[in-house]
Amino acid sequence: MAPPRIARTALAAALLAAAAGGAAQAATPTQDKLFAELRRLAERVDKLEKRNSELEARLAAPAPAPALAQRVAALEQASKEVAAGLESDRISAREPELVTRLKAVEAKTQAIGAPTRLAEALDGIAVEASVAAVAQRIDGDANADGNDVSLLSWRGDLGITLPAGDIGAGTGEFFAQLRVGQEGEGLPEANPAFTGAYNSLAFQGGAGSQDSYAIVAQAWYQLTTPLGTDPSTPHSLQLTVGKMDPFVFFDQNAIADNEAEKFLNNVFVHNPLLDSGGAVGADDYGFSPGLRLAYRNERSAPDWWQASVAAFGAGEGAKFGRSFTKPFVIGQLEYGRKNQGFDGNYRLYAWRNGQYEGFDGSVDATTGWGLSIDQRVHEDLALFARYGRASSGKAAFDRALTVGGELTGNAWGRGADGVGLAWAWLRASDEFRAEAPLSPDFGYDARGAEQVAELYYRWQVNPQLSLTPDLQYIRRAAADPEAESVTVFGLRGLYAF
Structure with a gap:
């Protein structure tokens, strides 16, 4: 059998011969064209066979061994x-x-x-820190010797929030606050006043004015647990235990509860009956060990309401001496809502302190109730009001009303600045009026109420630094109708981040 290439050539030759034989018998134009196509086909077949032969020869030839070896060695x-x-x-x-x-x-x-x-x-870790300094000039009418007094103090705070893991569906967190500061000796012979402090930022420890002093102010654990199986449930329960500032959780106020940025006088920072009046029963720095339980309902979000109750150590218990022996107990109902897009908070609370120290030094129980309201009424203006009333106990003043507000600086192109103005009315109790004339600490016929006013302008130098000139005016201090009015000038500087 001939190879395929020879067979293909023989086939083309046979076709051409047959065509030629047929042409001798009868040649037509159509046959001429067919013969021409057959010749071209035979030529192409011959060229393809030659090309195939060349390719087969190349494939059969061995590659140059030295070049391949060099390439392999290089690789x-x-x-x-x-x-x-x-x-x-x-x-x-x-x-x-x-x-x-x-x-x-x-x-x-x-x-x-x-x-x-x-x-x-x-x-999950959050850190906030601030350093504040206050310089004040208190006129001589606040002092028994009649001399003006200049005071300088500073205070630093560092707060750290850490995730504390989960317990069931609840999420835990731990908060710790360190406080350090230094203050001058204060008023040498201060005249009586219901006002607890002209400078609520002042902080001085047992080391005295010559040395700075640091304490662990707060250290508490909080567990927030959603109620129900739905992850987006609006109901939650919160448990807090540890050393706390009671005012972080009760008597809050968005306008008047931050002495580092807003009002300095103590009667405007918290409810006067609780803080200046001493009903809260905390330690010398305002902290106490306690246990708090709260229920929060956000079903009508953005509106919400919350109910909470807590027990804190009072007297020696606040200093970890006899914790929860006759504690300070407080309960609060609060409601937050948006009024035409502006936030407002309304709080009603009542308390009992089993170790309250009265104005005459006696220790007995005291009870009372109060209100705390803050409402933004305009994008540039927010107002606040507080009211407190003592129901029992030997309080020097048994009714207190504070009102005020803050105006932002948008109107004069300083939106981060703020102007604050507040007024307080502290009514002398019936017991105090009866005993003050015969008391060696007072010795006058108490009538009416002490009145306090404060005005400040907060100049926001940059996002971290602010300077705040402050003016305070105290009239009829400790309900003494013969007392001269007291004026306090101050300047506060705050660096916070």
């Missing part, structure tokens, strides 16, 4: 250099370009991943 050497370069983390100019590029990409990847890992490690 093996390059592989060894890459492997050696990748064993070290250092980048060298002598390494192959591929190794240098791989190490550069790896270094960039690690640089990008480091902040991500740090962010994951710090997730």
Whole structure:
């Protein structure tokens, strides 16, 4: 049998011969065209056979062994250099370009991943810190010797919130606050006044005015547990235990509860009966160990309401002496709502302190109730009011009313600035009026009420720094109709982040 190439050639020749034989018998124009196509086809077949022969010859020929060996050796050497370069983390100019590029990409990847890992490690941790200083000039009418007094103090606060894990469906967090500060000796012989402090920022420890002093102000754990199986339930229960500032959880007020930014006089920072009047029963720095339970309902969000109750150590218990022996107990109902887009908070609370120290030094129980309201009425204006009334106990004043507000500086192109104005009325109790004339601490016929006014302008220098000139005016201090009015000038500086 002939090879395929020879068979294809024989077939083309036979076709041409047959065509020629037929043409001798009768040639027509159509046959001429057919013969021509057959010839071209035979020529193409012959060319293809020659090309195939050449390709088969090339494929059968062996590759030059020396060139292939050199290429294989070069690849093996390059592989060894890459492997050696990748064993070290250092980048060298002598390494192959591929190794240098791989190490550069790896270094960039690690640089990008480091902040991500740090962010994951710090997730849930919040830190806030501030340092404030206050200089005040108190006129001589506040002092028994009649001399003006200049006072200077500073205070620093550091608060840290840490995630504390989950218990069932509840989420825990831990909060700690460190406080450090220093204050002058204060008024040497202060005249009687219902006002607890002209400077609520003042902080001085047992070391005296010459040394700074630091304490662990707060350290408490809080567990917030949603009620129900729905993850988005509007109902939650909150449990807080540890050393706390009771005013963080009760008698709050958005306009008047931050002495570092707003009003300095103590009667405006908290309800006067609780703080200046001493019914809260906390330690010398305003803190106490306690236990708090709260229920929160946000079903009508953005409106919400909350009910809470707590027991705090009072007297020696506030200093961890006899904790929860006749504690300070307080309950509060609060409601938050938006009025035409403006936030408002309304709080009603009642308390009982089993170790209350009266104005005559006696220790007995006291009870009372109060209101705290703050409402923004305009994008530039927010108002507040507080009222307190003592129902029992030997309080020097048994009724207190404070009102005021803050106006932002948008009207004069200083939106971060604020102007605050407040007024207080502290009514002398019947017991105090009866006993003051015969008391060696007072010795006058008490009538009416002490009145306090405060005005400040907060100048926000930058997002962290503010300066606040402050003016206070106290009339009829401790309900003494013969007392001269007292004026207090001050300047506060605050750095916070």
